[in-house]
Amino acid sequence: MTGSLAERLGVYLTRTWGEPVEVEKLARISGGASRETYRFDAKLASGRRPLILRRDPPGSLIETDRRSEFLALKSFHGRGVSAPEPLVLELEGAELERPFFIMARVDGGATGSPFQPDPYATHAAETLPIAEVCEAPALDACWRRELDYWSGVIEADELHPQPIVRAAIRRLYRNPPPPAHKLSVVHGDYRSGNFLHDGQGRVLAILDWEMAHLGDPLEDLGWAMDPLWRHNETDRVAGMLPRAEAIAIWEGASGLKVDPAAFAWWELFASVKGQAIWTSSAKEYRDGGYMEPILGFSGWLTARRHDEILAAKLAELAA
Amino acid sequence: MTPSVTEIMRGCAMALTQPPSPDAGPEFFASRVGMISMLANLAAQEAEHAASAAAAENTDMRALFAQAEAHDAALGGRLGTAARETDPDLSLTALDAANARLRRLLIELHERVEDAGDAGLDRAILALYVRMAEGRRLQLGG
Numbered sequence: 001m002t003g004s005l006a007e008r009l010g011v012y013l014t015r016t017w018g019e020p021v022e023v024e025k026l027a028r029i030s031g032g033a034s035r036e037t038y039r040f041d042a043k044l045a046s047g048r049r050p051l052i053l054r055r056d057p058p059g060s061l062i063e064t065d066r067r068s069e070f071l072a073l074k075s076f077h078g079r080g081v082s083a084p085e086p087l088v089l090e091l092e093g094a095e096l097e098r099p100f101f102i103m104a105r106v107d108g109g110a111t112g113s114p115f116q117p118d119p120y121a122t123h124a125a126e127t128l129p130i131a132e133v134c135e136a137p138a139l140d141a142c143w144r145r146e147l148d149y150w151s152g153v154i155e156a157d158e159l160h161p162q163p164i165v166r167a168a169i170r171r172l173y174r175n176p177p178p179p180a181h182k183l184s185v186v187h188g189d190y191r192s193g194n195f196l197h198d199g200q201g202r203v204l205a206i207l208d209w210e211m212a213h214l215g216d217p218l219e220d221l222g223w224a225m226d227p228l229w230r231h232n233e234t235d236r237v238a239g240m241l242p243r244a245e246a247i248a249i250w251e252g253a254s255g256l257k258v259d260p261a262a263f264a265w266w267e268l269f270a271s272v273k274g275q276a277i278w279t280s281s282a283k284e285y286r287d288g289g290y291m292e293p294i295l296g297f298s299g300w301l302t303a304r305r306h307d308e309i310l311a312a313k314l315a316e317l318a319a
Numbered sequence: 320m321t322p323s324v325t326e327i328m329r330g331c332a333m334a335l336t337q338p339p340s341p342d343a344g345p346e347f348f349a350s351r352v353g354m355i356s357m358l359a360n361l362a363a364q365e366a367e368h369a370a371s372a373a374a375a376e377n378t379d380m381r382a383l384f385a386q387a388e389a390h391d392a393a394l395g396g397r398l399g400t401a402a403r404e405t406d407p408d409l410s411l412t413a414l415d416a417a418n419a420r421l422r423r424l425l426i427e428l429h430e431r432v433e434d435a436g437d438a439g440l441d442r443a444i445l446a447l448y449v450r451m452a453e454g455r456r457l458q459l460g461g
Contacts, residue, residue, distance in 0.1 A: 027345075028346075030351070038342075290334070299321075299322055300327060304456060305457075308456065
């Protein structure tokens with residue numbers, strides 16, 4: 001189908017919602033390299049709706065199922081977590097040619113603050129919509145499923161041999177963590193930069209659910225506390241607060257106790273997962289003819305930073 | 320290394336030739352140009368250090384292989400051969416190709432060291448990893 005993206009989106013929404021829809025103010029948002037993200041307004045007879053379009057790109061930083069992300073949002077929207085309302089899921093692409101979904105837009109927020117909200121209200125992970133697409137692992141199998149997946153990504157996508165991350169992977173397999181204390185929905189990219197806040201300590205929306213799955217809740221804490229997200233700070237987690245305080249807040253909010261041995265495993269795993277994502281990014285950058293700068297950036301600068309983090313962690317663990 | 324500085328520079332040039340998509344809007348285009356500018360700045364940094372960093376890393380790995388040669392009978396011959404190699408061609412392509420070969424051997428060696436429980440050599444390899452990562456460091460704004 002010809003026409004601008006806005007025109008094609010208008011045709012799709014008119015057909016899907018059964019009433020005339022005009023798409024206005026469509027503009028792409030930077031970041032979110034795994035999906036093309038656009039903000040737009042849908043103009044209907046009943047009024048104007050601020051929306052977000054998340055569309056699969058030709059090449060992506062991470063291979064994720066947009067259905068998982070959509071159902072993750074559905075699992076948490078209206079259940080005490082600030083997840084944007086998911087509205088439309090289109091797996092075939094239709095007028096937009098590639099799979100996409102549409103969700104409500106949250107305006108007026110800034111990113112940050114992973115430790116202030118109550119992101120995981122009481123819930124039974126197996127009963128939520130996301131369980132339709134996410135397998136519920138046994139408590140003692142959460143770690144292996146994640147490590148198998150992400151080490152497999154490195155195996156498949158590595159272009160230059162990476163001895164540091166491979167040493168970390170071997171260490172993780174040789175020293176598995178204790179079973180998860182409970183099964184939770186793991187956001188999968190829970191960190192500063194994936195939250196919108198109002199500047200007054202209130203979280204408006206938790207974003208980027210595309211790596212959501214069921215697993216050990218410590219996985220999200222390990223990812224949020226990875227030194228990569230500290231930026232240039234050395235002492236404060238995510239550049240915001242001391243490590244002990246961050247853990248105490250998480251324990252208070254979750255009702256769980258952080259087992260230091262288990263957490264050490266998930267912290268090392270977080271850096272392995274990061275390196276796997278950057279490895280895929282470098283491959284996509286090359287496969288896509290070097291046209292996407294964000295893929296070059298993460299496959300290069302970020303990968304090198306994670307090599308430093310991993311090397312330091314390995315030396316510390318062996319000391 | 321992947322991506323190499325050559326690939327990054329080529330990527331910056333190609334990305335700049337791509338016309339802005341009318342669907343994306345000016346804000347996205349400005350952000351994309353900003354990212355290209357940042358990559359070009361990092362590439363300038365890398366161009367200055369990439370060859371010396373690769374050569375230093377190769378030398379460091381070879382020194383470790385010389386140290387490990389006597390510890391591992393099965394790998395000893397290959398370790399000794401690699402330890403005695405040099406880098407006569409200082410082009411980045413040649414240095415990176417040698418680096419890939421040496422890194423593969425290092426992975427193999429480290430796995431065997433772990434299996435053998437050789438704590439001393441394990442610490443030496445882990446210290447090498449720290450130096451390798453530091454030697455490849457890129458600094459935003461550097």
